[in-house]
Amino acid sequence: MKRSIHYILLICMLCVLYTIYSCNHFSAEQSTTEEIPDTISYNFNIRPILSDKCFKCHGPDASKRQAGLRLDIPESAYSALKDNPAAHALVPGDLDKSELFQRISTSDSSTLMPPPNSNLKRLNQYELALIKKWIKQGAKYEKHWAFVPPKYTPVPEVKDKTWPKNPIDNFILARLEKYNIKPNAEADKERLLKRISFDLTGLPPDLATMDKFLADNSPDAYEKMVDELMAKPQYGEKMALHWMDIARYADSHGYQDDNYRTQWPWRDWVIHAYNENLSYKSFITWQLAGDLMPNHTKEQLLATGFNRNHKITEEGGVIDEEYRVSYVTDRTNTFGKAMIGVSLECAHCHDHKYDPFSQKEYYQVFAFFNNVKEVGIETTVGGPETYAKKPLMQISNDDVKSVLKFVNKKDTGKLIVSIMGDSLNYHKTYILKRGSYDAPGDEVSAGTPKAILPFNDSYPKNRLGLAKWLFDKDNPLTARVYVNQIWQEFFGRGIVKTLGDFGMQGDLPSNPQLLDWLALDFRDHGWNIKRLVKQMVMSATYRQSAVISPEKLKEDPENIMLARGPRGRLPAEFVRDEVLASSGLLTKTIGGPSVNPYQPPGLWENTTSGRGQLASYKQVHGPDLYRRGMYTLIKRTVPPVEMAIFDASNRDQCEVQRLRTNTPLQALLMMNDPTVLEAARVLAAKLLQEKSTANDKIYKAFRLIICRKPTAKEMGILTAYYTEQLQSANKQSADKLLSVGEYPIPPQLDKLDLVTMMKVVDTIYNLEEAITKT
Template sequence: MFRKLYLVWLVIAACVLFIIHACNRAGKTDAEQMPDTVSYNFNIRPILSDKCFKCHGPDAAHRQADLRLDIPESAFKALKDNPTAHALVAGDPMMSEVYRRISTKDTSEQMPPPSSNLKKLTTFEVDLIKQWIKQGARYEKHWAFVPPRSYAVPQVENTAWPKNPIDNFVLQKMEQKGFDPNPEADKERLLKRVSLDLTGLPPTLQMMDNFLADNSANAYQKVVDQLMATPQYGEKMTLHWLDVARYADSHGYQDDNYRSQWPWRDWVIHSFNENLPYDKFITWQIAGDQLPNATTEQLLATGFNRNHKITEEGGVIDEEYRVSYVTDRTNTFGKALLGVTLECAHCHDHKYDPFSQKDYYQMFAFFNNVKEVGIESVVGGPETYAKRPLMQISNDEVKKVMKFINKQDTDKLIVSIMTDSDKVRPTYILKRGNYDAHGDVVEPGTPKAILPFAASYPKNRLGLAEWLFNKNNPLAARVFVNQVWQEFFGKGIVKSSGDFGMQGDLPSHPELLDWLAVDFRDHGWNIKRLVKQIVMSATYRQSAVISPDKLKDDPENTWLARGPRSRLPAEFVRDLVLASSGLLNQTIGGPSVNPYQPPGLWENATSGRGQLASYKQVHGPNLYRRGMYTLIKRTVPPASLGIFDASNRDQCEVKRLRTNTPLQALVMLNDPTVLEAARVLAARLLRDNSRPQDKITKAFRLIMCRHPQEKELAILTAYYNDELKAMNKADAQKLLSVGEYPIPANLDKVTLAAMMKVVDAMYNVEEAITKT
C-alpha cells in the first residue's frame, strides 16, 4: 500500500515539476531566450539606449562622468573619476564597472540611480550584458546606419509554399518560431483585400464574377495587373503621401485661409500612375527647381516642401515664422525620407542618436535659402491662395503640358513652390533652438553617422538629393520599402516607421528588409514592381483567420503567419460606402470639396476672415467625391474623417494611429453620407425584377464583397420583412429625407425605407469597413 502511495506521489510530483517547467518556458518570450551569440545591435543596444544613454549617450550637455556607452572608444577607456577602473573590460564582467554597477544591490552605487526615474534593468537584461562582456563586448554600428546588403534567399523546409523570395524570408522566421502559414484566403476575400489595397475601392460585381469564374493558374495575377492599371491605383498610393507631405487646403494658424495647393496633389497621383521612379519622385520634390532646364512639372513637384503651415496673422515676428518654416522642411526630410528623429537635435545634441546640433543645422542650411518671408500679406482673395515663391499655371499649360491637372475653370491657378535666392543666406546654429540666438555659422552638410556629404556634391538641395540616393546611403531605400510594406500589412518590418534610430523598434525581419531595399534600388527604384512583389507573395495572400494559438503566441502578427486584417483608413471608409451604393464620383484630381458636415464647426473656430470663415457645402456630383478630396482646414479638420483617425496634416505623419471608439460606430449610424448611400442603393435594388433575397444578396456582395452565408441571408431577409410590416408612411418619409440625391418617384416609400434599413445594417457590420 505504501509502495502504491509512494508511486502516486512520484507521479504527482513529476506532473507538478513538468507544469512548473512548462509555465516557466511559456512565460519566457523569444527576447528572453539567451542567444548563443549576444548581438550588440539586437540585444544590448536597446537596453543601453532605453536605460543608460540619457546620461551616458551622445548628448554632451547631459552626459555624466564624462562617460559615453554608445561608442567603444569611451566605454573601454579608463574612467575619469577612477583611472584604475574601466566601464567595460572585454571578456571580464567582474572587472567591468558597467556590470558591477547594474548588478549591485547597493543603492548608492546602483545604475541607473534610483533617483533618476529611469527603469531598473531586469535580471535577464543584466545577464545579457554579462554574457555580452564575456563574449568580448563587441560593438556594432547601429544596424540602420550600415548600408543594406542583399542576402541570399534562404532555404526553407516547406518548399511548396513560397511564391517569390519574400516568402522564403518570412517562412524561415515562421519555421524558427514554430509557426505554420495560414492557407490562402478564399477568392472573394482575397479580391476584396487586394482591390482595397491597390485602389482604395471595393471590387465591382463584374470583377467578382470574373475572378470566381477564372480557374486559370494566373487568375490572381491578372486581377493585380488590372487593378494597378487603373487611375485609382495612383489615388490610393497618393493618400499615404499626402500624410507624409502634410498636404492641406488651408494655411493653418488662426486665420487659416484657403490655399490652392491641389495641383501638386494631382501631380502626385499622376506620378504614381506613370510609375515615376522613386529617386526621381523624391528628387523632383526636393530640388526640382534646381535641375538643369527644370520643366514646369518639376517646378510643381517642389510644392512638397511648401505644404507646411504658413501664418497670415498680423503682429508676428517675421524671422521667427520664417525659421519655423525651414525647421518644418528639415524635420520632414528627416522623418519622411530618412526615418530618423532629426528634430530631437534642434535645441541640443540628440540624446540617443549620433546627431549633433551642428548636424541638424547643416541639414537646415539646405532649406534656408528659399525666397520667402515669415508673414506675407493679409487674409484676402485669390492673390493669397499661394505664398511666394509661387508659380502660375495657365490654361494653355494645362491643355498642352500638364494635362494631368484637373483644372475645371478659367480662374488664375497658383501654387507655392521652391525657389532659392541668388544671395546665400547664412545659417547659424540656433542656441536652444531660438530663432534669434545665433551661434556658429555652418555650411550645408549631412550627419556623418549616416553618410558623409561628398565634396563633389553641390551644396544645395540637388546635392542633398544626390546624397540621399547614393548607393551607400543606408536609409533611403529601407525607409520607403518599410512604408510601402506598412501600407499592405498594417505595420512595417520596422514597426516605428518614423524612427529607425536607437529608440526605434528593431526590424522583425532584418534580412528581408535589406533584401527588399537592395532589390528595389537595383531595379531602378521601380515602385509598381515593389508593390506587385508584395501583393503577389504567399505571405500577403494568406487567410486572416486567427487561431487561438497564433493569437496567444503572436497577437500582433509579427511573424506574419496569417494575412493582414485592419479597419480601412478614414477616406476609404467613405469611398467604400459611396462606391457600393453607386454614388461615387470617380473624377480624378481637381480642387477639394466640402461634403456634408455638422453645422457651425467652422464658424465657432475662426477669426471670421477669409474664404474659409464659413462652411459652404457643395452640391450635385461633387458631394460624392472620394474621401481624399475632402477639403482639409487645419484648424477644423473634417469631423467624420478625424473620428476615423485621419491626419489633420499639421506636420509630417508616416503612420496613422488606429483606434476603436464608440464615436466611429455613431458615425456609421448617423452620417448623412452613409444613410444617403443606403437609401440610394436600396432604390437601385428595388428596380431589379427579383426576389427580396436576391436583392439582399446583391447588396451584401456590393458591401461585403462576398456571397452571404445561408444564416446571414436568413437574418437579413427576416429583418427586411419585419421592417416592412412595422414601417408606416410617416416614419418612411422621415427616414428617406436624408441626403440630396433624388428619390425615384415610382417607388413605394415604405418598401424603400425597409430595404434602406437592411442596407444600412450591412454598412454597420464590422466586416464592411474591414480589410480581411
C-alpha cells in the first residue's frame, strides 16, 4: 500500500515538474519569436520586465531595497552605485558601461541578476533584447502612461476594408492583421439578438421580438433593434446594475445591528439618469456635489445619495470620531477606485509604495469629503427617521408628482433619504499617523495628487471643485476609466484588465491607442453614454461569433485581441431575470423599494443582533415575489444567498468588477432554487394550455429560454426525456414537485402531464447556454 502511494506521488511530482518545464520552455520560446519594436517604450516594454524581475529589491519599497539602488526612477538608475562609485546601473547609449545589462546578461552565477537563489526567473532572450535596444536608444524613462493625458491616434489603415463597421474595428483589426489572425464571422441573428438583449436590457428577447428580427432582412435591421432596445426603460435598469456595485448600494446600514435604510429612491434616480441619457459629466457632478451646485434642484440633491451609501453604525458604545472618519475614508477610497481608477486607499497609512501618491495627498483628497454634517453614530431610535441618517431629505407625495416623477413611491408615509450637506463650520483635516483616527499630524487643505493633475486654484476647494478637476480637459484618467468600465460590460474584459487600478501595479492596456481614442471621442462628444454604448455594440468586433477554434484558444485564451465575440455567464441578477422573464412571471415595475423573495429559513435570525426591522426575514407575496434581481433586498451581513452563489457583491465597499467563478453550488442552485422550479412549472402550465403537440411545446420552451431554435439532435434528446418521464410519472412525486412556489396551478390541468413538462422545462433552464451570453 505504501509503495503504491509513493509511486503515485512520484508520478505526480514528475508531471508537475514536466508541466513547469513545458510552460517555461514554451514561454521562452514564444518570447524569442516576438518582434522587437522599432522604438522601445519604457512604459510598455521595459517597466513590466523591471517590475517583474528587479523591483522586488530595487524598487519603490525602501524597506526591501538592496544596495541603495532604485530602478523605477531615472535619478537613481543613472547615479553612481553606492557599492561602486565608479559604476552606474544605466548609462544611456552605452551597454558596456551599463552595469544593469552586464549583470542580467552574464553567465557568471555569482554576479547574475536576479540572483539564482531569489526565486525570480532569469530574463529570457527577448527581454534581454528589449533592454539592450532601450539602452542603446538612450534608456529614456517615461511618466506612467495613465498619468499622461490621452492623445488622438489616427484611425489605423487595415488590409481588409470590408470588415470594419466603425473606428473601433480598425484598431482591433490592425492588431489582428499584425499577427496574421482573422476575426470570426458575424454571429447568427438569434445569438446576436440574445447578446444585445441581455447587454442592453438584462432580459431575454421575447418570441415576437425574435420573429421580427429574423424576418427583417433590411441592411439596418441590427441597428434598428439596437435603437429599440436602448429606448426601453429596462435599459436604465441594466446600466444601473454596474453602478450599484460601484456605489456600494445596499438596503441596510451594515455592522452588527444592520438595520433597514431607505436609500432606494437614489437607485430610482440612477435608472432614470441612464434612461434620460444624462451626460457622464452631469451624472458624476450631481452625485459628487449636487448640493453645492448653484440653485440646485431636489433631483440634484437626491443624486448625492451616492456618497452616503457606505456602511453606517447604529451600535451603542462606539467612538463617534472613529466611525465618522471611517465614513470619510470610504468616500475617499470610492472616489479613487470608481472615478480615477487608482488604488488611492494604499496611501491611507503611509506613502503609496508603488504609485506617486503621498499620504499627504491622500488626506488632501480626504479633505473634500470631510466637512459633511454627519456624526459617527446617531442616537435617534424608532420611526422612519432611522431609515436614513443626517444629512437627509424628505420626499413628499408632491415631489413625486412634480420634480421627482421617476421615484416609485406608492404609499403616503414618510420617505427619507441620506444625502450630502456640508457644515457651515469648516472641519479641519489632518494627516492621520498610521491612518489612526486619534493620531492627527500636520493639517492639510483640499487638493489632488500632483502626478495625476495638480488642483486648479481657480476651482473651489470643495466637492464641486473636485468634480471640475475630474472633468478638466487635462485630467488623464476620468474618460479612460469610464470607457474602460463600459468596455468590460460589453466585452467581458476591460482594455485595462484591472478596472480599479490604472497605477503602476495595474495591467497595461491591451490596446492603448483604442483606449485613448475612445476616451477622447467620448469626451469630445459631450460625455454621451448612449452614444458610447451604441458605438461598442454596433462594431464588427462586438458582433463576432463567440465560437472558439482550437487555434485561437491556443493563441489567445483570454480573447485579449478580440478575434472572437464576447462570451460569459450572466451576472447573478440577470440569471434570476432570465428565468422569470422567459416563464412569463416577471413583474416589470421600474424602481421602488427592494423586496424579499424566497430564501432558506433562519438565515437572518441566526446572524442578527435581534434588533430592528431586519431582525427576521419577511418574505413578500404576489407580484413583488417576481421582481427583477436588482430589486432583491440586500442586507449587508446576510446578502441574498442565490446572488452570493453567483458572485454578486455584498456591497460592503466599492466594487468595479465582479469575480466570475464556476462552482458546483451554482449548478445545485439552478436545480433546486424555488424560483427556477416555480418558473419551470408556470411555463409548463402555459404551454399545456395551448393547442399544440408536445413537440411544439418543447420547441417553444427551448426558444423562450435559450433564445434560438433547437437543433434536431437537441429536440430528439428532449422529446425522448419527455416520453421517459411521462411513462414513469407518479402522483406522489408529482404533488411534491408541483408544490414548490406560490403561483397558482390551473385546476383543469392533469398533474402528471404538468410535472412531466415541468421537468423538461427545468432541464432546459439547467443547460449552460441558458445562463450564458454567447
